[in-house]
Amino acid sequence: MTLSALNADVIVDQLNAGELKATDCVQYFLDRIQTHDAEINAFVSISQTALEQAEAIDQRRKAGQTVGCLAGLPIAIKDGICVSGQPTTAGSKMLEKFTPPYDATIVERLKSADAIIIGKTNMDEFAMGSSTENSFFGPTHNPWATDRVPGGSSGGSAACVASRLAPVAIGSDTGGSIRQPASFCGITGLKPTYGSVSRYGLIAFASSLDQIGPMTRTAKESALLMSVIAGFDPRDSTSSKAQITDCLSGLETPLNGIRIGVCRNQFNDGLDQEVETKINDATSVFKLLGAEIKEIELPHSQYAVAAYYVIAPCEASSNLARYDGVRYTFRAPGNDLEEMYRNTRGQGFGNEVKQRIMLGTYALSSGYYEAYYLKASKVRRMIKQDYDDAFQKVDLILGPTTPTPAFKLGEHAEDPLAMYLADVYTVSANLAGIPAISVPVGQSKNGLPIGLQLQGRAFEENTLLRAAHQFQNVTLWHDTSPSQPWRTQT
Amino acid sequence: MAGTPEQTTVNQVAKLARIHLNEQQIESSAEKLAQILGYIGQLDEVELPEDVTPFFGAIESVNAIRDDQLQASVPRKEILDNAPDSDGEFYLVPPVF
Amino acid sequence: MEDSDLTSSSNPPSNDRLAVQFNDAEIIIGLEVHVQLDTISKLFCGCSTQFGEAANSQTCVVCTGMPGALPVINQRALELSIRTGIALNCSIARSTKWDRKNYFYPDLPKGYQISQFDQPICGPGHLDIEVPETPGKLRQIRIERAHLEEDAGKSIHDESSLGQDSKIDLNRTGTPLLEIVTQPDIRTAAEAKAFLSELKLILNYIDVSDCNMQQGNLRCDANVNLHIPLGDHQIATPIVEIKNLNSFRSVERSITYEAQRQFEAWQEHGLTITDAPKQTRGWNDHAQATTLQREKEDSADYRYFPDPDLIAVTIKESQIKQIQKQLVQLPTELRKTLVEQYKLNPEDAAAIVSQGRGVVDYFSEVADGCQDSRIANNWIGQEVLRQLKESNQTIQQYPLSPKQFTELLNLVIDGTLDQTRGKEVLNEMVEHSISAQQAIEQLGIKPVDKNELVSLCEKLIDENQEVVEQIRAGNGKAIGMLIGKARKINPNANPGAIKALLSKMISQ
Structure with missing residues (x-):
């Protein structure tokens, strides 16, 4: 088998066994990027030091020194996460030449596990979008059909894993930005519990919703990455001190007796027929695996998108105030300070970002706080309460990740609301802070991947990953690759 | 200020957000703002219990506190390197007025 | 000209206004005092709070608002705030949270200041003060609240009016400040000064702040207006917030100036609190006058909302008790x-x-x-x-x-x-x-023998007959001259003993 067909855990095993050199591994993926990324545009920048690092790891292995648990494994990082000394743009002209002098906590952790960051992946500007079309560096193309979007905002990470330009990647998820592109690209993507992975070094979109998570082909790979990136970080006040349950060791525990809830009122008009069929098929698989399927209700989930589109823009309008042309790279000239501010922010931000800043600024402006942010935060409490109630009866909640498979580039360009509704099934987990995973469960007739979402109790990522892994033990969708030049199996 | 009430609002908000918009952008922004605000309006339908407390996101409410201890600052050069304009000591910005 | 378009029930003809004396007006003053807390590191990061270091040498990714960086609250800043609250008889919040105050300014790196809006760490309290001019008379000034917030950086503007760039130094950014807000209970400039003196003294005693005003560790804004009796009712002049008060003297003088200015303005225009919004004026120490400050129209729309990067802090009763116990x-x-x-x-x-x-x-x-x-x-x-x-x-x-x-x-x-x-x-x-x-x-000091003293006095009387005559003539004070001479000869001679002896000998 070629390297592109191997899962990360197998690659690590081979590296450890001395069957594979880190330099060869890194070179292999750099070559694939070189060959294919012009068509996919998954990367914003490629590391200039990856081979050097791989060389050092090979040396250490040779000398019998201990190495980290991911030693030599190439990994791609969403460009909204700071890597010291490497350009970190968040997909924005505003940060085109920004080079952070520090590592995000998860980058620090990956580095100390000796993983090798091979590049930074494309994304919707400041993670605002569901298609990766809102990137200053051009759209990313879906490896399954290049005229379609890979989803977003972590579209670059999803596309690079789907086309195996990197074995695994890291994304971030504010309203579905890991799960929706994972679904569109036929890979596995986990949004962890709010607070279980440090946000330190993640360029903020909406701080109370943002979470970093793994984007991989299999649940097992996600579990492996979680074992490295999750855990308390004293530099993030919202980081949880609770011990994260070990995700790896319980993966093989069968699902007998697990209770999975299905919320039927989410299977509504907006849901694509093919998607519904595949979700129902997958539900049967879970039944066969020993799960008990129960109907549940989430009465307030229909308001999730509305609440989300108040809370996220409000926080974003404040989080993005720092891009004022004073400290970070881009400045458009102006005769006085005010003019410089307005020109910088007018020219440095893309349209969608400006639109959301406008919405958030409006919703927080004098006299509107109660009607918007406060009310949305109260609805948010109701949504969380719904989950708390549901998780009294079930252990997991199952449903579609997205209403449709990947749409075409430009399809929703003039209709923001249609684009926002791509997040209809994913935003609730961000609002409630609970973990959720998307796993591939089939394809549409025209060969586009379809994803299923599992949501779990806070800090029970292990249950999510176990269920996903058990599902992948008996299905092949995660192993299916696009029939494109970058197909993996030969 | 000419234009629809929405455009007037957009103008005011753009000022508050320090974002320059041209006329066409104002028009399109007003349209989109009206659309999304219309959608958000459904929040008014939600029957909220009177004692409901807002949920602001963090799942735990354990105090996150650090001791009053010094940590090394970042060297000035590294900090100023990202600035569009500096004299090596200060950030430089156009005059306030 | 009679300002007819402004005339309403609160704007009677100016003759009525001109009849009112300044001394009839009551000055209403509320203070907002920013105190820099004595921590070694900043409020949300580990950078030093040391004053006077090279520009931008004490910053990090957190206090420069670098994308991705996050704040974590300084324990000691909380403790010092609670200590201050207890000393000012304030109620201490059991739960206190952080809010973002959004505004654009180049020395505010994040585009918002982390502050406290609706759940300040210290609630209502009071401070009793005594004005030196009226000793023994205590005045109680109520404290409305005290909240923690981060300081902004320093902007150095070009004074040449050549339109040169402004320079920004972020060393001070993120320094912990406690903003103490009084009720409008202060009635004179002297009271304002007395309040600040007492506050400063307390903060010194409890080791909360050195209150060094030159270094900006204690800054004060004063809200001032007048209540003026007019016929059978009373009117209030528009409230003015005076900024840039960095010495007790400027607080005192600016209030005195502002009261007079408001009175004269009222006599001229008759504008009252209902006719004009709150105005911000700066104290110009050089001109000894307040001047109107240019403000942006949207400057008051701070779009406060809870900071999602921080979680509420719970303060336990036992923690408050502990701090109370340690209070000097x-x-x-x-x-x-x-x-x-x-x-x-x-x-x-x-x-x-x-x-x-x-x-x-x-x-x-x-x-x-x-x-x-x-x-x-x-x-x-x-x-x-x-x-x-x-x-x-x-x-x-x-x-x-x-x-x-x-x-x-x-x-x-x-x-x-x-x-x-x-x-x-x-x-x-x-x-x-x-x-x-x-x-x-x-110094060679030793006791002087009685005989030695007697001979010394005899010698002095002999040699200074004129002085002795004066003394005999009733000029008692002249004896001082002899005592002085005695001490020149023998510094150990006790002046009291010499005086007694001389008096006795001269009167004999």
Whole structure:
């Protein structure tokens, strides 16, 4: 088998066994990027030091020194996460030449596990979008059909894993930005519990919703990455001190007796027929695996998108105030300070970002706080309460990740609301802070991947990953690759 | 200020957000703002219990506190390197007025 | 011109207004005091709060608002805020949270200031003050709240009016500030000054802040307007917030100026609080006047909302109790102690207390040691404080321990040393850091024999007949001249003894 067909855990095993050199591994993926990324545009920048690092790891292995648990494994990082000394743009002209002098906590952790960051992946500007079309560096193309979007905002990470330009990647998820592109690209993507992975070094979109998570082909790979990136970080006040349950060791525990809830009122008009069929098929698989399927209700989930589109823009309008042309790279000239501010922010931000800043600024402006942010935060409490109630009866909640498979580039360009509704099934987990995973469960007739979402109790990522892994033990969708030049199996 | 009430609002908000918009952008922004605000309006339908407390996101409410201890600052050069304009000591910005 | 379009029930004809005297108006003052808390690191990061370092040398990814960086609250800043709250009789919040105050300014790196909006760490309290002009009369000033927030950086604007760039230094950014807000209970400029003096003293006593105003560690804004009786009712002038007050004197003078200005403006235009919004004026120390500050129209729309990067802090009852227990005696209690226990008069007690806790401790130890608090007060209040001032030292740096000082005072009290020689001994002790006994030896001080004294007086009478005549003629004061001469001949001669002896000999 070629390297592109191997899962990360197998690659690590081979590296450890001395069957594979880190330099060869890194070179292999750099070559694939070189060959294919012009068509996919998954990367914003490629590391200039990856081979050097791989060389050092090979040396250490040779000398019998201990190495980290991911030693030599190439990994791609969403460009909204700071890597010291490497350009970190968040997909924005505003940060085109920004080079952070520090590592995000998860980058620090990956580095100390000796993983090798091979590049930074494309994304919707400041993670605002569901298609990766809102990137200053051009759209990313879906490896399954290049005229379609890979989803977003972590579209670059999803596309690079789907086309195996990197074995695994890291994304971030504010309203579905890991799960929706994972679904569109036929890979596995986990949004962890709010607070279980440090946000330190993640360029903020909406701080109370943002979470970093793994984007991989299999649940097992996600579990492996979680074992490295999750855990308390004293530099993030919202980081949880609770011990994260070990995700790896319980993966093989069968699902007998697990209770999975299905919320039927989410299977509504907006849901694509093919998607519904595949979700129902997958539900049967879970039944066969020993799960008990129960109907549940989430009465307030229909308001999730509305609440989300108040809370996220409000926080974003404040989080993005720092891009004022004073400290970070881009400045458009102006005769006085005010003019410089307005020109910088007018020219440095893309349209969608400006639109959301406008919405958030409006919703927080004098006299509107109660009607918007406060009310949305109260609805948010109701949504969380719904989950708390549901998780009294079930252990997991199952449903579609997205209403449709990947749409075409430009399809929703003039209709923001249609684009926002791509997040209809994913935003609730961000609002409630609970973990959720998307796993591939089939394809549409025209060969586009379809994803299923599992949501779990806070800090029970292990249950999510176990269920996903058990599902992948008996299905092949995660192993299916696009029939494109970058197909993996030969 | 000419234009629809929405455009007037957009103008005011753009000022508050320090974002320059041209006329066409104002028009399109007003349209989109009206659309999304219309959608958000459904929040008014939600029957909220009177004692409901807002949920602001963090799942735990354990105090996150650090001791009053010094940590090394970042060297000035590294900090100023990202600035569009500096004299090596200060950030430089156009005059306030 | 009669301002007819402005005339309403609150704008009567100007003749009525002109009939009102300034002295009839009551000045209503509320203060907002920003105190820099004495922490070594900033409020949300580990950068130093040290003043006066090279520009932008004390910043990091957190306090420059670098994309991705996150704040974590400083424990000591919380503790110092609670301590201040307790000292100001405030209720302490059991749960306190952080809000973002959004506005654009180049020295505000994140585009928002982390502050506290609706759940400040300290709730209502009060501070009793005494204005020096009316001793013995206590005034209670209510505190509305005190909240924690981060400071902004420093902008250095081009003063040449050539339109040069402004320079931004972010060293101060993120320094912890406690903003203490009073109710509008203050009625005179002197009261405002007295409030600030007492506040500063308390903050010094409880080690919350050094309140160094030159370094901007205590800054004050004053909200001022007038209540003016007019016929059977009373009108209020528009409220003005005076900014840039960085000395007690400027607080006092700006309020006095502003009250007069508002009165004259009202006499001229008749505008009242309902006619005009709150105005911001800056105090120009050079011109000794307040001037209207240019403000952006949207400057008040701060779009406060809870900071999602921080979680609420829960303060336990036990934590408050603990801090309460550790709290030292406050100035008010100490003044009482000095008056009641040490029998000082209130003015002397206040003077000692105003010097800070170190001086009070020094005084108590000396007074206890020599069993004469009046003498201890005289010597410490005059000699010690003068020496400290001259050498620009604090009491902690004073070369004499309270024990050494007590030793000296005991020699004065038992008559071994007269006041003058005592002071010489003191100077010698301070100069060479030696004990009283050593200083006495070095100065060659020894008791003078009675016979020696008699012959000295005889000699003086012989040689100064003119003076003696004056004294005999009734000029009692002239004896001082003889005493002076005696001490020139023999510095150890006790002036009291000489005087007694001379008087006796001359009158014989």
